[in-house]
Amino acid sequence: MLLIAVHDHAGTIIGAVIDDGEYPTPTPVPPEDYRLARIELTDEQARLGLFELCTRMCVDAHTNTLATIDNHAAS
Numbered sequence: 001m002l003l004i005a006v007h008d009h010a011g012t013i014i015g016a017v018i019d020d021g022e023y024p025t026p027t028p029v030p031p032e033d034y035r036l037a038r039i040e041l042t043d044e045q046a047r048l049g050l051f052e053l054c055t056r057m058c059v060d061a062h063t064n065t066l067a068t069i070d071n072h073a074a075s
Helices: 050-056 071-075
Strands: 002-007 012-020 035-040 055-061 065-068
Touching: 002 055, 002 071, 012 055, 035 055, 050 055, 065 071
Parallel strands: none
Antiparallel strands: 002 012, 002 035, 055 065
8 A cells, every 4th residue: 555645844744645556546746845755554554544644654755654753753
């Protein structure tokens, strides 16, 4: 399962969709100064809802993975 997320330079997700591969998925268009990330979700992350992914996680642009907001702030 893939998360397609628009995020700022700090990794804060401002919009996202989940691509489960079953149906065509719209791709969000990032506004200026934002980035688009395509992230393969772990099994644990895939069990979370989109709201939880967007509010409890952030994008680590260096590794193209999701990190919990608490862990991301500590790095």
